[in-house]
Amino acid sequence: MVVLAKGELEEIALPAVQKAAASPVADVPEIDLGWEDAAAAVVAACEGNGFFKVTGHGVAPELLARVEAAAAAFFAMTPPEKEAAAGVPPGSPFGYGSKRIGSNGDLGWVEYLLLAVTAAGETAPLSAGGEASPSPAFCLFRDLLNEYVVAVRSMACNLLGLIAEGLGLREKDALVRLVSHEESDSMLRVNHYPPHPELKLPLQLQGHGNLTGFGEHTDPQIISVLRSNDTSGLEISLRDGSWASVPPDRNSFFVNVGDLLQVLTNGRFRSVRHRVMVSSPRPRVSVIFFAGPPPQERLVPLPWLVAEDGGHRRYREFTWREYKASADRTKLAENRLCHFETEDD
Ligand SMILES: C=C1C[C@]23C[C@@]1(O)CC[C@H]2[C@@]12CC[C@H](O)[C@@](C)(C(=O)O1)[C@H]2[C@@H]3C(=O)O
């Protein structure tokens, strides 16, 4: 076990760096949003591993660079400064956190900022209902994140429109309306994976191993849009259950199918299991937009896709609120969808 010095993240014991063979490199489909056949390509990727890379997205590289620099500056502060800057309301899942993922004892070599995204597509003020107020510097960081959210939310809607088109859905806005609804429950997460102290040792003293940054899981929402700096670490689980590493690409976005899209497509799309392994001497910074529906939204496989599946409905109806309450009782790695499968599945 490695116990961190105060100020590194927090004093929590984590497993030491493990010697492990590096995962093979994933074959990630690359889709340019300007392609004429982008809809078919997106559907094929969602039916495959449920993970793909987006280019031709039109988001200014300058905005991406500013967000990356501002995130690095935020995480460079001390933990008390970060907590104070973000003005975390007590008991809220939002705000600054480190090591603890969710509320059921999952730990990772990560610190993060989790923000709710409001109807207007802006990150919600953290201090609402809390006592502390965010610092002026943090307000500027949030303004920048708001600009970023507008861009990635629009990309998520664009992708959901392409999916509806590619699936041949009669109701073209069946998926987009879930995310563009004024009560949609989306989130923005900024993750920072500091290099592990052992990885800073001279090569001959290192274990050449890695450490879990963010344990394996599927994202609960409809779709997630991720962008990272140039540091590796993200891995996806392939159809055969093996792990494959995703080479970083700071100019592109990575998209993964979430649990709700697996349900809506009656299991035709796969909610991809993924994790982050820390093995680089450089920090990894990632920013992820999780596109979710309104809490009261009733989710059920789309009738057209059930019909295409011989009338077999694989999931029962549930609301996003019910799903989240159920997910909150789980550990990160659990399969959260099994509670919503129909009995004959
Ligand atoms: C254990 C948990 C943490 C998590 C909520 C959950 O109950 C199950 C999934 C986790 C996850 C993964 C994707 C996102 O990072 C996240 C914010 C989300 O919506 O679901 C996290 C949640 C979290 O860190 O609180």
Ligand SMILES: O=C(O)CCC(=O)C(=O)O
């Ligand atoms: O940080 C990453 O690259 C991925 C993190 C992730 O999967 C998540 O926050 O849900």
Ligand SMILES: [Fe+2]
């Ligand atoms: Fe994730």
